[in-house]
Amino acid sequence: MAKSPEGAFRADGASQHQWREGTATGPGTMPTTWTAQQVLALAPDEKSAKAGQGLAAPRHWVSLGCDDAAAWGECQGSGSRPYQTQIELGEPAFKCTCPSRKFPCKHALGLLLLVAGKSSAITQHEPPEWVAQWLSERVKRAEKKEQRREEQAERVPDEAARARRAADREAKVAAGLAELDRWLCDLVRTGLGAAQSKPYSFWEGMAARMVDAQAPGVGRQIQDLAGVVASGEGWQERLLARLARLYLLAQSYERLSRLPDEVQADVRSLIGWTQSQEEVLAQAGVRDEWVVLGSRMEDEPRVRVRRTWLWGRESGRAALLLDFAAGGQPLEPGPPPGMLLEAELVFFAGAYPLRALIKSRHADLRPAGTMPGYPSVAAALEAYGGALARVPWLERFPLALAAARPMQRDGKWFLADDQGDALAVAPSGADGWRLLAVSGGQAVAVFGEWDGTALAPLSVWQQGREDNPAWQV
C-alpha cells in the first residue's frame, strides 16, 4: 500500500518568511485564525478544493478534535475503516491515511475548513494516541534534521569525490552537446520543411537524451520546440531562431573557458547546472525598497512555478523570485503584487542578473502605491536591447511602462505611449479589452513579460488608486 503522504511547508531553507501584511519575519508563523479562503488557497487544484468543501460537513466525520497546536478527525470514506486525518496547525503540516496522492488531500482540506468555520461538531480537545504520537515524531524528526544539518556543515567535504563527480558531469554534458550539435546540423541540412511532419517522439526523444546527459535545461528547450512547430503561421522563422539559439549555446559551451565569468554562469545555468543557494546567500546583497510588480504562476508537467518580479526603487534594477512546488504540493505564499518589500536580495551570478533570493527582510510589507517604469516604449526597448546583448538567450524581460494607453489596430492590441510608439500585447483573448476597461482611456502603468515580440501583461496600475495594482493576471 502506498505510503501515506505527509509534508510541511518548507520548500527551501530561505523561504521561511511569511507574507501576511503587517507580520514580521519568522519561521512557521502561519495565521492562528484561518479563513475559508486561506484554506482553499492551499488546495493543489480546483477539484480538490471542491472535494474538500464537500467534506466540510460534520456528517462525514466520525470524530473531530482540535487544540492549540493540531486538529484531527476520522472521516468515513468508502472503505470499512474511517481515514485518520491530522493537521499540525503551526506549519501547517498534514497527514492522512487515505490513498490519495494529492497534497493536502480533500480530507485535510475538509477538516481545516471545519476548524476555520469553528464548527460546533469539533468536540474533542485532547489529542488521541495516534495524533500525539505523530506530533512527537515530528518534533523528534525536526530535531534530528537540525542536528544532521549542523553535522553536515561541520563535516569536511570530500574534495576528491566532489571533483570526480563534477568532471563526470562535464564529460557527459560535453558529449550530449556534441550530439546536439550534430542533430541541429542534420535538421538544417535536410531542411526544416520536413520538421512539421516529424512525430512528437522526435523532439521528446532528443529532449530525453539531453536529460540523460545531465543537461536538463537544454532538454526543456528542445521539448518546447514541438510546440513551436505547431504554432501556426511563421513557425519556420520561429523554429530557425530557436534552433540557432541552441546552436549558439552549444558553441558557447565548447568555448566556455574563453568566455567572461558572468557569461559562463549564464551558459551553465541554461544548460542545467544549479547554483547552490547557500553560496548565493553567503554573498553580500543589495538592500533596497523593492516594488513587487507582478507575478505569474505556471503549471509544468511535474512542477508548479511562480515568477515574482521586483523592482528596486533606489537601485533601479529588476529582480526575479522563483518559487517551485513539486508533485501537487501547494506553493508557499509569496509577496503580493502592489506591495513594497524592504529587503536585502542576493543575486545569482550572470551577465544580466535577474534571479535573486531574499537574504533578509527589514520591515513589514506595505503598499507601494505607484509603479516605477520606463518613461517610453523606446527607452524600454533600448533597455531590452542592452539586456539581450548580455544574455542572448533571455526569454522573458521584465518590462514596465510608466504610462501607456491600450488600443486596438486591425484586431490586435497594443500599448502606446504618448510619443505614438506601441508595443504589441500578447494575443490572449480578453486581455486587451480588460486592459482597456481598467484604463478607461487614460494612461496607466503596465508591467509585463516581454519576449521580444509581444508583451504579456501581469499587472496594471492606476494613479490615485489605493488598491494598486488595479488589475493583475
Add this chain to the structure above:
Amino acid sequence: MALWQELVTTAILGSERQAAPLPITEGALGELLARLDASAPERAVLGAAAAVALYQTAGQRPRTGRAPAPEPCPLDEAPRCSAATGRHLGMMVNGERRDVLPEWLGALAAAGMRAREEHLPDLLDLGRTQADLREMILPVLGQRGHWLAAQNPDWGWVGGALDEGVWETGDRAARRWLLQALRRDDVDRGRELLASTWAEEASEDRAPLLRAFQSGLSMADEEFLEAALDDSRKEVREVAAELLARLPGSRLCRRMAERLDRLLSYTEGARKGVLAAALGRRGGLEVTLPEECDKALQRDGITRRPPTGWGEKAWWLAQMISALPPSTWPDAWQATPEDLIAAAGRNEWKAALLTGWTRATLLHADTRWAQALVVARLDRTTDADPTGLILLVPLEQREALVCQALENGGEQELGLALLQECRHPWGAALTRAALAGLQRHSSKMEWAWREAIRRLVLYMSPALIGEAEDVLAAVAAKSEGWGRATDDCTMLLRFRHDMLEEMAP
C-alpha cells in the same frame, strides 16, 4: 530583412538542397558574420541565423503611428464593488454557481454600486449571448461599462441609440431586438417600421415580429392587428387574436362581449354569506352553449377542435370567455369575483367557466381574480390549477397563500408546485414554511423534493441560514440518498449568504 528571409528559405529547404546565402552585409553585423564558422553550409546558416535573429530582436523599432485613441471615459460616480464581491462574480462568470448571478446583479444594483472594471468585458459578453440577463446587467455597468461597450460592435446590445439601418440589413435576431427596443422607447415608430415592410416580410418572420407588439400594446395598434386577423399564416392570426383580446376597447373584444352577452347571465342571490347558504338563495349562473363555431368566430381566434376530454361547445365557450378581461363580469353583474367563482363551482359547466376565467386572468394579468382563484383552489371550492396564477398575486399575499398551501398536509404536491413558482427572494415566513414542508415530506414526495431543493435554495432567505442548515442536516441524516443534494444546497446557501453580506454597507 532580406538576409533573414534568405536564411529562412535556405533552412526550410535544407542547406544540402539550397546553397547557403553568402552573408555579406555592411557594418558591424557584416564583420561579425564574416568571422563565423563556415566550415559547413549548415553551420554557416545556423551561425548567421543566430546573429541575425539577435540583431533584429535587439534592434527592433517600436510600431509607430498615431492611431485614433478613444476619448477617455468620464469618471464614475457610483462606487465600485469590493474585491471580494468581484471574486464572487469571477466565480459565477467562470460557470460556477451561475444560477446565483441574477441575484448578485440585483443586489449590487440595489446597493448602488457598480461592477469592477476588469469584469466588464465578461459581463458585456454575457449580455451578448444571454438576452435575459441584459436588463439586470445594464444598471451595474456604470459609465465605464457604457463607454467600453461603445467601442466593440459585439457589445452593441448596450447602446442607447438604435440603429434603424439594422431593419434593412440585419439578421432575424437583430431585427427582432430592434423592434423590441423600439416598442419600449418609441412605440409609434416601431409600428410604422413593421407596417412599412409587413407585406414583404417572410412568412416565418411575421409572427415573431408581431409578438413584439406585446410591449407597449395600445389601441393605436388595434387597426394593424385587426387587419392581421386575416393573414394567410395561422400563427400570425393567433398572435393577433391574442393581442387584440388584451385591448378591451378593440373590435374583437366588442364582438366577443356581444356574443357572450347572449350566452351567459347571472342572477344575484337575495342574501349573501351564511344566511344565503342556509336559505339556499345564492347567486346562480345561467349558461347557454354556443351553437356553432362560424367563420367569424374562428377569425377572432377560436379553434374548432377541442383537446381530449372536452366537448366541442364547452371548449368554444371557454375560449370565448378567455378573450375578455375577467373584470368585465363583476362590472356587468355587480358581483364579486369570489361570488362568481363560487357560482361557477355549482354550475354544470364549471370546467368551461373556470378554465375560461383562469386563462382570461392570465392573459389580462388581473391580480384580483388571480388571488380569488387561488384562494378558491386552496379552499377546495374549485380544482383549477393555480400554478400559473400565483405569479399574478402580489408578493405579500403570494407568500401567505403558498405558506397556507404548504401547511396543508393533504396538498403536498400543490404546495411544492406553488413553491417552485416563487422565483423571488423569499421572506422569513415562506422560508420557514418551505423548510417545514421539506422536513415533513412524505416518502411519496421524496423524489420531488429532492429534485426541487437545489433550485429552492436559491431563494431562501440567507438570514435564516442557521435554521436551513439544521433542517438540511436533519433531512440528510434521515436517508442516504439525500447526502449529496443537501451538501450542495448548504454550500450554495452559504455562498449566497457570504456574497450578500459582503455587499452590505
